[in-house]
Amino acid sequence: MAVSEALEGNQLFPVFLKLNQLHTVLIGGGNVGLEKLTALLNNSQQAQVTVVAEQLLPEVYDLAAGYPRVKLIKKSFTEEDLDDADLVVAATANNILNERIRQAAHQRKLLINVADKPELCDFYLGSIVKKGDLKLAISTNGKSPTVAKRLKQVLNEALPAELDTTLQQLSALRETLTGDFAGKVKALNKATAILVDPKPVKKKNFKWLIWLSIIASIAIAVTALWFNEPGFKLYVQDISPVFYYFLAAGFVFAMIDGAIGMSYGVTSTAFSLSMGISPASASMAVHLSEIMSNGIAGWMHYRMGNVNWKMFKLLIIPGIIGAATGACLISSLEHYAMYTKPLVSVYTLILGSVILSKAFKTGKKKSADKIKRISLLGLGGGFIDAVGGGGWGSIVLSSLIAGGRHPRFSLGTVKLTRFFIAMIGSLIFLTMLNGAPWSAIAGLIIGSALAAPIAARISNRISVKVIMVAVGIIVILVSLKSITSFLMKFI
Incomplete structure (x- = not known):
């Protein structure tokens, strides 16, 4: 040479x-x-x-x-x-x-x-990418510092913050290893294989659980519709126009939710309340429709490797407990729907304002410490979601991302946990409520299910800011309409 x-x-x-x-x-x-x-x-x-x-x-x-x-x-x-x-x-x-x-x-x-x-x-x-104890240095040999800065931005977004947790765990594992150098290397190679294996062994433990849960949830939704809504049967001619309204609404709301990772519950609930449905029935409609849509979306994110299983375990049990408690509370107040409806509208108004404010913060750099009380977050998120008919994404997902968690893994994990939480909440609503607007529920279920696989694929290809602004404004206006209608009764 x-x-x-x-x-x-x-x-x-x-x-x-x-x-x-x-x-x-x-x-x-x-x-x-x-x-x-x-x-x-x-x-x-x-x-x-x-x-x-x-x-x-x-x-x-x-x-x-x-x-x-x-x-x-x-x-x-x-x-x-x-x-x-x-x-x-x-x-x-x-x-x-x-x-x-x-x-x-x-x-x-x-x-x-x-x-x-x-x-x-x-x-x-050089430009430095830092994830806890992990540091990556980028050099362009002095040719273009701007390119180095852009690469730093790309790597910061692509590498999950959980890598630092992996480093700490491997460091602890290394201290426990005994034997010769070759044996230690072999043990560490085995422990780190999950970082490059496209189908980690850990996923297999959840594969059949996810599939069985999806099948069971579909059976629950179909059974409920079959025995409570004649229009659901294929040979019945007169299907209520409400079905088509909620079919379109469910599709649009699920697409929006797939793009920004939140707002399906709050938009669906606000829409349901504006259509005259009670808060408990609206929450049941949302939860029943989210069984199928989140099951499909959760499966898609699972297949794309977007699920953080440690975070999943911390969220799932507290989230289910919170959702079950909230569903029992709002169902027991069904006879007081006249008074609970404006309260839920105030809640959706607040969430709409939160979504609107977050639209103008998406591009700002976050320096917040990583959120650690994930189980408590899941408990509160599940409870408020069941009572208000939505908010799991707005509360849990936004808190995880704001607390330093990786957006892609947070979105995938929140979607999958939401599937189980929606299923438990739906079972409680079906048990405690005597009647429900089944045409609306059928529309939401089918519409959101059709949108779910598409939304999971395009979640990174849509202008998040524009959609969040539109959603925030729509939810605020619809919520104000419901609140105003309630107040007008006393004037």
Whole structure:
């Protein structure tokens, strides 16, 4: 191989420095200096950094105030500033000064990074993807920092936050291993095979449970419709027009839900209340229709590998308990539907406002700590969902994502757990309620079931913001209409 061929391409050797054990001298306190200081401290909160600059931005002072190992020196640079340095970063807009700093660093055998001057750099500060203890460094060999930033954004969204949990578990496993090196490697390889296996063994434990539950839920829905709604039988000519209204509504609401991961319950309930259905019957209609639609959607997400099984276990039992309790409560108040209906409309009004507000926050970077009380979230979400006829997605999914959980895995897990919760809630409603609007229920069931497999496939291809704004406005208007109608009775 020719020497010229060997020198082609990226010649950088990636290393990870222990900045907490090194002394970094940063020259420059302007916007570039602030950017470099932020990058250093984001990767090592215990980094020892001395900033030397004639002028320091107020933001530099504010940032340094939270880090006791950062020292600010307001003065002109002198070569003696590098005497105790291990690394040097030049972040000035003065090319002559940058060259002088570089010469002083090399005289002391120090490595230096010069901002926006790749030809003067001994090392680069690359874009970093961080998931707990996991760090990935991206380098374009100084060709395009913008490309590196875009790749960082893509990897941040693609890699689940749960990877850090996996690292901690593997670290604990590693401490328990005994034997020779080859045996340890074999054990760790076996433990990490799930990360690359397209069909992990763990999924198989749930496959037959999901299928049996889907079949059972379909049987429940069909039996309920067959014995309570004559229009459901194929040979009956007179099908109520209400069936077609709710068929279209169920399809549209399920498509929206598939796109943004929430709002089927609240939109369906708001629509049902506006059509004169009582809160308990509306909640039963929503839950019965969600059995089939969420069963199909949950199965699709399962097949696409979008389910976090640890999160599933934490949500499922508390969610079922909450849903069962809520279903019993709202069913026992069916005779007071005149008073519970406006209360549920207020609830849907609030959820509509929440959805609308979230539409304008979807693009903002979230810095919230990862939510940990998942079981408590499932309990409250299941209860409120059953009482109000919706809210599992709006409450549970949005809280998981806002709390740092990966959106794709959160959506898949919430969809699958929702299937079981809807089935339990439906059984309780069928047991406690004497009658129900079966034409409306049949329309919702069939409409949402038709939309479910399509919605799961296109969940990442639709403008989330536009849909959330439309849904929020519609739910708010429909809820206000129901509340206004109630108040008008007393005027």
